[in-house]
Amino acid sequence: MxxxxxxxxxxxxxxxxxxxxxxxxxxxxxxxxxxxxxxxxxxxxxxxxxxxxxxxxxxxxxxxxxxxxxRSARLVTDLRLRLTEAQRALATGAAQEAAAQYAVLLTEAEEHGLAEEQSGALLGLGECEISTGDLEKARQYFERAEECLADDPLPARVPALRGRAVAHYLAGELRYAVYLLESTLDELNRGGLHDPDALLLLYASVIGPYMDMGAQARAAQAAEFALALAPQVADPALVARMHRSVARTLLAEGRLAEADASLAKAAELYRQLQLRTELANCHWMRGYVYAQNGELERAEQELKQAQDMLAAQGAVLYGSQVAVELADVLHRRGRSHEASALLHDVLGDLSSERGAVHSAAAHRLLGIIAEDARDTEAAEEHYVRALSLLERAGAAGDLADLCRLLGDLLRRTGRVEAALDAYRTGLGHRTAPGTTTLGPAPAQPPL
The missing domain is CATH 1.10.260.40 (lambda repressor-like DNA-binding domains)
Structure with a gap:
């Protein structure tokens, strides 16, 4: 005891x-x-x-x-049952209702000095803030959850560490998010703490930041480890999240059919579990797959369904990110005016501290639309703002393409030296993806 x-x-x-x-x-x-x-x-x-x-x-x-x-066993059992109810409310999209439940549970757990239940309530509150887009509050809740379990083994603290990393990632702090996830993976693997659930959660979570930083090789390796760990994990929601993350690496490798199959597996699990926010994210990614494959009508349908589901759940930040993907599809379907209006609407919900990568994507697309309309001044302004956002976030994966767009624009307007500078910047990010921002890879799991 x-x-x-x-x-x-x-x-x-x-x-x-x-x-x-x-x-x-x-x-x-x-x-x-x-x-x-x-x-x-x-x-x-x-x-x-x-x-x-x-x-x-x-x-x-x-x-x-x-x-x-x-403390009675009945009290602990009651608190845990109510934590499960709050988790269900959050999963089905009722973030405000879930936050109210978690706040009451946190107060009761604090009164009785129940560290594990306190941590559970704080994790839930952090996830609620992620859903509504208050990333600073989310970080604070995850940090407090971690403190509650300071004396527990590392695997028990992994959900709080992962939550903190996701908050930093969504805020555009990609390097720090990767540092948190990699250092935790390294400690688990080197210390022989082979907890499949903890490892799968971390590998699934690090794929997104890797991809945005241009470290496709590391993302592919993380996906490989995640797939190898999946049979040892009993939690279907965790397995579904893994399939959704792995789809990103398959897309980058041009394996669209496999990516779609991976997302279909995740979507089916989410439907069975009635996890509406996660299901909306699957529609989002399937829309992206169809867009990559040139199936623009299907892409629009999937993205609009994701947007409607997220709006109904009050998931403002994720909804804004989907809107950027949808605007790209609308532009490609010849509805640039509609796309531009949508992008201007969502830019108020995105910033350098909140959805930086998607904010940059919005400015990039607005630049392309302005260029098509022969408004080179507006196009350059949007490209420069996008470049600033991506450089601040360390998102090398998209920087090279943006530098090419900016360089081409500058060259066409007669500023050859400035264009060369833009091309050189892009080449610097393209030559060795990830090596400028990432240190040695973490120790591998004993698979």
């Missing part, structure tokens, strides 16, 4: 319960212990062993945990 009250507190509790039940010290002690031992215990002069407490708890008719900590 790890956590327990001080001997004098336990002693007073034993005495109170014994008197309430009308037992003598001899009746409580028999047949294993002596009345003198019970007297010493009640006076707080001895630290009882787990075996002694189990014996006394059985004689008093109470739970061992309740005798050791003053």
């Amino acid at each position: 790890g956590e327990r009250d001080e001997p004098e507190v336990i002693g007073r509790r034993v005495q109170r319960l014994r008197v309430e039940r009308g037992l003598t010290q001899r009746q409580l002690a028999e047949p294993t212990y002596t009345p003198a031992y019970v007297s010493t215990l009640e006076a707080g002069r001895v630290r009882p062993s787990d075996e002694a407490l189990r014996h006394i708890a059985e004689r008093l008719g109470v739970d061992f945990r309740e005798l050791a900590t003053g």
Whole structure:
């Protein structure tokens, strides 16, 4: 038994319960212990062993945990059931309702000093803030969740660490997000802490930042490890998230049919589990797959379905990111005016601290639309803003293409030297993807 009250507190509790039940010290002690031992215990002069407490708890008719900590097993069970209900509310898109439930649960868990349940409520509150787009608050909740489990083994702290990394990633702090995820993976693997759930969660989460940083080789390796770990993981929601992440690496390799199959697996699992926010993200990615394959009408349908689902759930940040993908499809379908209006609408919800990569994508597309309309001044302004956002985020994966667009524009307007500078910047990011921002790869899992 790890956590327990001080001997004098336990002693007073034993005495109170014994008197309430009308037992003598001899009746409580028999047949294993002596009345003198019970007297010493009640006076707080001895630290009882787990075996002694189990014996006394059985004689008093109470739970061992309740005798050791003053907290009933019923209370803990009730809190955990309500945590599950709050998780379900969040998963089905009721983020505000879930946040209210988590806040009440956090207060109760704090009152009773239940660290694990406190951490669960804080994790939930962090996920609610991610959903609504308040990334600073989300980070604070995840940090507090981590602090609650400071004395627990690393695998128990992984969900909080991963949450913190996702908040940094969405805020455009790609390098720091990768550092958090890689250092945790390294510690788990080097320390022999082979927890398949923890490892799969981390590998699935690091794929997105890797891809945005242009480190496709690392993303592919993380996907390979994730697929190898999946059979050892019982949580279907975690497996579904892995399939969704792996689809990104398949897309980058041009394996569109395999990416679509991976997303179909994830979507089916999410439907069975009724996880609407995650299902919306699957529609989002399938829309992207269809767009890559030139099936623009199907892409538009999928992206609009994702957008409607996310809007109904109040997932503002994710909804804005989907809108950028949808605008690209609308532009490619010849509806540039509609695309431009959509992008201007969502730019208010995106910034360098909130969805930086998608904010850059919005400016890039607005630049292309302006160029098509022969408004070179507006096009250059959008390209430069996009470049600034991507450089700040360290998103080398998209920088090379953007530098080419800017260089071509500058060359056409007669600024050859400036165009060469833009091309050189792009080449610097293209020659060795990821090597300028990432250190040695983390230790590999013992598969």
